[in-house]
Amino acid sequence: MGFTVEKKATNVHWHEGEIKRTDRAAILGHKGATLWFTGLSGSGKSTVAVAVEKALAARGVLSYRLDGDNVRLGINANLGFSAEDRHENIRRVGEISKLFADAGTIVLSSFISPYIGDREKVRAIHEQGDLDFFEVFVDCSLESAEARDPKGLYKKARAGEIKGFTGIDDPYEAPGKAEIHLRSDQQSLEEEVEIVLKALEKAGIIPG
Numbered sequence: 001m002g003f004t005v006e007k008k009a010t011n012v013h014w015h016e017g018e019i020k021r022t023d024r025a026a027i028l029g030h031k032g033a034t035l036w037f038t039g040l041s042g043s044g045k046s047t048v049a050v051a052v053e054k055a056l057a058a059r060g061v062l063s064y065r066l067d068g069d070n071v072r073l074g075i076n077a078n079l080g081f082s083a084e085d086r087h088e089n090i091r092r093v094g095e096i097s098k099l100f101a102d103a104g105t106i107v108l109s110s111f112i113s114p115y116i117g118d119r120e121k122v123r124a125i126h127e128q129g130d131l132d133f134f135e136v137f138v139d140c141s142l143e144s145a146e147a148r149d150p151k152g153l154y155k156k157a158r159a160g161e162i163k164g165f166t167g168i169d170d171p172y173e174a175p176g177k178a179e180i181h182l183r184s185d186q187q188s189l190e191e192e193v194e195i196v197l198k199a200l201e202k203a204g205i206i207p208g
């Protein structure tokens, strides 16, 4: 499994370098990996990723956040929110995450990524590349996310000003077997960060 795309480039071949992933890990003092935060808008994906990034930096671990809003201002500015565009958004950021993880970074990718199939493809390209992948379900009831409404988007969606808003009139397929399951409407941010760090320690990604 993995992403299937119409291949337009022909006569292209993988070029192997002389510095391996293990060499990069030796330079950095830790392995790379992808933490894939998925959940409703307002569930807390970005908030948790920012807090994890700070906690990792305090331990001398290099991480980098990829965030839906940010990426859509740049490399994915040509994509909207149709199912087709969301698939392409996740394909691209999945491939970017894989590159960052291979470079040795702990990638903190925060995307609604509403479709199980897309998230499984991101997982598959990591596993095919022998890279660690953690799906982090930022589980939050729609009621709580809507009550938070940090950007006022639910209000607009309810008023019909935004069409196809996730959780209102567009689907969100919750993970069945995420490596890390957070309950952001029940746990504190500190508890969530602790759960994520412990999972990374247990998997040997960062020292305990």
Ligand SMILES: Nc1ncnc2c1ncn2[C@@H]1O[C@H](COP(=O)(O)OS(=O)(=O)O)[C@@H](OP(=O)(O)O)[C@H]1O
Pocket (backbone or CB within 6 Å): 040, 041, 042, 046, 067, 068, 069, 072, 081, 085, 086, 087, 089, 090, 110, 111, 112, 113, 114, 151, 153, 162, 163, 164, 165, 166, 170
């Ligand atoms: N129709 C619709 N549905 C959902 N979200 C919308 C929509 N329109 C704009 N936004 C804003 O875009 C952010 C989600 O972008 P993502 O790249 O994470 O979405 S997706 O993974 O492609 O579904 C999302 O950010 P978060 O609230 O941080 O999740 C919103 O700010």
Ligand SMILES: Nc1ncnc2c1ncn2[C@@H]1O[C@H](COP(=O)(O)OP(=O)(O)O)[C@@H](O)[C@H]1O
Pocket (backbone or CB within 6 Å): 039, 040, 041, 042, 043, 044, 045, 046, 047, 048, 110, 148, 150, 183, 184, 185, 186, 187, 188, 189, 192
């Ligand atoms: N336990 C918690 N974990 C994460 N966010 C929380 C929590 N409790 C309250 N919040 C608030 O919920 C909002 C989540 O917004 P955000 O991180 O932008 O979500 P998302 O990136 O999923 O759209 C923020 O205003 C944050 O302060």
